[in-house]
Amino acid sequence: MCGIVGALAQRPIMAVLLEGLKVLEYRGYDSAGVAVLDHGTAHVVKTAGKVAVLEAEVKAQGCDGPIGIAHTRWATHGKANEVNAHPHQVGNIILVHNGIIENYQELKHKLSFEGYTFKSETDSEVLAALIHYYQHRELKPDSSLKIHTSKFNAFNQALNEVKGTYGVAVIDTENPDAIFVARSGSPLVVGCGIGENFVASDIIALLPVTSKFIYLEDGDRGIIGRDHVMLFDRDQVLVNRPVQSIQVNPEILGKGPYKHYMQKEIFEQPEALRNTLMGRLDEDNVSANAFVAQEEQAHDFLEVLKHIEHVEMVACGTSYHAALVGKYLIEEHAGISVNVTIASEYRYKRTIVPPNSLFVTLSQSGETADTLAALELAQRQGYRHTLAICNVDNSSLVRMSQYVFLTRAGREIGVASTKAFTTQLIALLLLTIALGRAHHEIDEHEGANLIASLHQAPAVVHTVLQLDAKIQELSSDFVGKEHALFLGRGPMYPIALEGALKLKEISYIHAEGYASGELKHGPIALIDSKMPVIVVAPDNLWLPKLISNIEEVKARGGKLYIFSGKNFGHSAEATMIDLGTVSPFIAPLVFTVPLQLLAYHVAVINGTDVDHPRNLAKSVTVE
Numbered sequence: 001m002c003g004i005v006g007a008l009a010q011r012p013i014m015a016v017l018l019e020g021l022k023v024l025e026y027r028g029y030d031s032a033g034v035a036v037l038d039h040g041t042a043h044v045v046k047t048a049g050k051v052a053v054l055e056a057e058v059k060a061q062g063c064d065g066p067i068g069i070a071h072t073r074w075a076t077h078g079k080a081n082e083v084n085a086h087p088h089q090v091g092n093i094i095l096v097h098n099g100i101i102e103n104y105q106e107l108k109h110k111l112s113f114e115g116y117t118f119k120s121e122t123d124s125e126v127l128a129a130l131i132h133y134y135q136h137r138e139l140k141p142d143s144s145l146k147i148h149t150s151k152f153n154a155f156n157q158a159l160n161e162v163k164g165t166y167g168v169a170v171i172d173t174e175n176p177d178a179i180f181v182a183r184s185g186s187p188l189v190v191g192c193g194i195g196e197n198f199v200a201s202d203i204i205a206l207l208p209v210t211s212k213f214i215y216l217e218d219g220d221r222g223i224i225g226r227d228h229v230m231l232f233d234r235d236q237v238l239v240n241r242p243v244q245s246i247q248v249n250p251e252i253l254g255k256g257p258y259k260h261y262m263q264k265e266i267f268e269q270p271e272a273l274r275n276t277l278m279g280r281l282d283e284d285n286v287s288a289n290a291f292v293a294q295e296e297q298a299h300d301f302l303e304v305l306k307h308i309e310h311v312e313m314v315a316c317g318t319s320y321h322a323a324l325v326g327k328y329l330i331e332e333h334a335g336i337s338v339n340v341t342i343a344s345e346y347r348y349k350r351t352i353v354p355p356n357s358l359f360v361t362l363s364q365s366g367e368t369a370d371t372l373a374a375l376e377l378a379q380r381q382g383y384r385h386t387l388a389i390c391n392v393d394n395s396s397l398v399r400m401s402q403y404v405f406l407t408r409a410g411r412e413i414g415v416a417s418t419k420a421f422t423t424q425l426i427a428l429l430l431l432t433i434a435l436g437r438a439h440h441e442i443d444e445h446e447g448a449n450l451i452a453s454l455h456q457a458p459a460v461v462h463t464v465l466q467l468d469a470k471i472q473e474l475s476s477d478f479v480g481k482e483h484a485l486f487l488g489r490g491p492m493y494p495i496a497l498e499g500a501l502k503l504k505e506i507s508y509i510h511a512e513g514y515a516s517g518e519l520k521h522g523p524i525a526l527i528d529s530k531m532p533v534i535v536v537a538p539d540n541l542w543l544p545k546l547i548s549n550i551e552e553v554k555a556r557g558g559k560l561y562i563f564s565g566k567n568f569g570h571s572a573e574a575t576m577i578d579l580g581t582v583s584p585f586i587a588p589l590v591f592t593v594p595l596q597l598l599a600y601h602v603a604v605i606n607g608t609d610v611d612h613p614r615n616l617a618k619s620v621t622v623e
């Protein structure tokens with residue numbers, strides 16, 4: 001993870017670096033640092049904590065300069081303190097790194113033997129030392145004209161020796177006219193200005209200074225100057241990557257009238273769902289253009305689906321929960337078998353690839369390292385087709401996949417995923433219909449009914465959001481609670497998992513999601529009058545069974561909160577929150593919303609940093 005920003009201009013660039021870091025905090029925020037070169041002198045400032053702490057320290061020191069790099073960290077190797085914060089300086093080399101150098105111990109040993117000592121516990125400092133080593137031991141620049149080339153050779157030589165993942169930016173006190181960059185497994189984009197250029201982990205860091213971007217491909221390395229950008233591919237051949245004009249309204253990065261990004265994103269869901277559905281539905285089927293082929297010669301996706309006999313889905317976290325819902329939906333309505341695996345598990349286990357399988361990845365960011373690695377593996381394993389359901393156009397996942405469904409949720413900034421999840425569910429509902437129609441499991445009449453319920457989804461979610469005040473009121477019951485159970489059955493089981501994840505990640509209350517039929521096999525032992533039990537109970541096939549499980553909780557004095565779609569009798573032991581009649585097809589999506597609101601309000605009462613919960617980062621770009 002971690003966020004990188006770099007700038008090379010003819011003006012002081014500290015403000016650009018710090019503003020860029022602030023919007024990159026979604027990538028990690030346990031420590032931050034910045035380095036600028038001013039007339040050949042390096043000023044490196046590092047602090048533990050969020051970028052605001054760094055900003056105050058920079059202000060106190062009053063440093064600035066026309067070239068610099070900056071970093072916001074999510075700790076992998078070494079504690080989240082000032083020493084381990086980036087940039088790391090070894091002699092003339094100053095480096096920021098996002099990723100993991102897997103063979104850093106081995107390299108550290110070799111460099112220690114050569115006389116290098118290390119201040120930090122990080123793998124990144126070892127890379128800085130390795131670049132320094134090759135510059136000073138192997139290659140001696142013999143003229144100022146050759147300085148870039150010789151130094152770049154050393155940079156390359158060091159990277160060739162590294163195993164692992166990296167997005168790196170390096171400045172050099174002896175060469176204040178260039179930033180060296182490289183990307184392998186971690187995103188990096190160059191921002192192009194007039195007489196100035198920039199680099200960052202994500203375009204959003206550079207939106208205030210440019211709208212022109214060059215996306216580095218995996219394996220690319222390059223030299224950024226003020227007036228030029230030279231990039232070399234993984235074979236070290238000079239390449240011309242296209243400059244793309246990207247117009248993003250910086251206002252979308254604001255919170256508007258909301259207190260937190262998460263709250264704003266919860267309330268944006270009706271619009272996000274509407275956008276995700278727009279132009280993708282016909283009368284009784286999904287439109288042919290809903291799933292987009294990345295290659296011109298690729299077949300129409302709806303045609304491809306006719307030959308699909310199995311679906312394999314891989315994702316992490318909330319996206320994994322969406323995939324689990326997808327399994328219930330596709331198996332139920334389309335009669336196609338679906339396997340769902342957590343990406344970090346998938347990539348290290350043996351997988352049997354059934355013939356004519358579709359490999360589906362789900363990711364908000366499209367940069368989750370485990371999901372990318374799983375897709376890479378699937379491509380080698382010979383899956384017939386790959387589909388990415390993703391919220392970020394131009395992300396690594398999108399670029400690597402054969403077919404793409406962009407979820408159009410809009411930028412999601414809160415670490416806890418909300419609108420990305422419900423729009424992923426829309427994507428899966430569309431995939432279900434498309435598969436069901438392709439395999440004649442859903443006829444025209446049923447197709448039209450399912451499409452009609454999809455059209456209702458934004459309005460139904462809008463209505464459910466009106467429960468906000470009621471949910472806020474009941475969230476005070478959770479003060480002082482340390483545990484909570486979420487129960488659901490069928491497609492609501494993954495929704496229970498998602499409700500539990502939301503609560504634990506932002507309020508720090510330990511929460512578990514269970515398929516309610518599983519209660520009697522162990523978790524029922526936890527139930528007493530102190531344990532809040534949240535039940536997701538729409539009116540569907542599974543409701544009678546779920547009601548029996550609710551009785552089991554009541555009988556043991558559990559404190560019940562039931563989100564229901566049908567009034568099945570009030571009782572003193574239960575707080576009922578009625579969502580009204582909801583079509584079972586869209587119920588997973590609709591019943592997620594009150595659980596997001598509950599987690600949000602409990603976190604606010606608990607006084608946590610809702611948008612930046614401890615130890616987390618929005619994009620997990622390391623293994």
Ligand code: M6R
Pocket residue numbers: 316317318319362363364365366367368371415416417418501505618619620
């Ligand atoms: O960007 P991705 O969807 O691939 O991210 C996957 C998970 O890291 C993410 O969903 C995470 O679990 C969220 N913090 C959940 O709210």
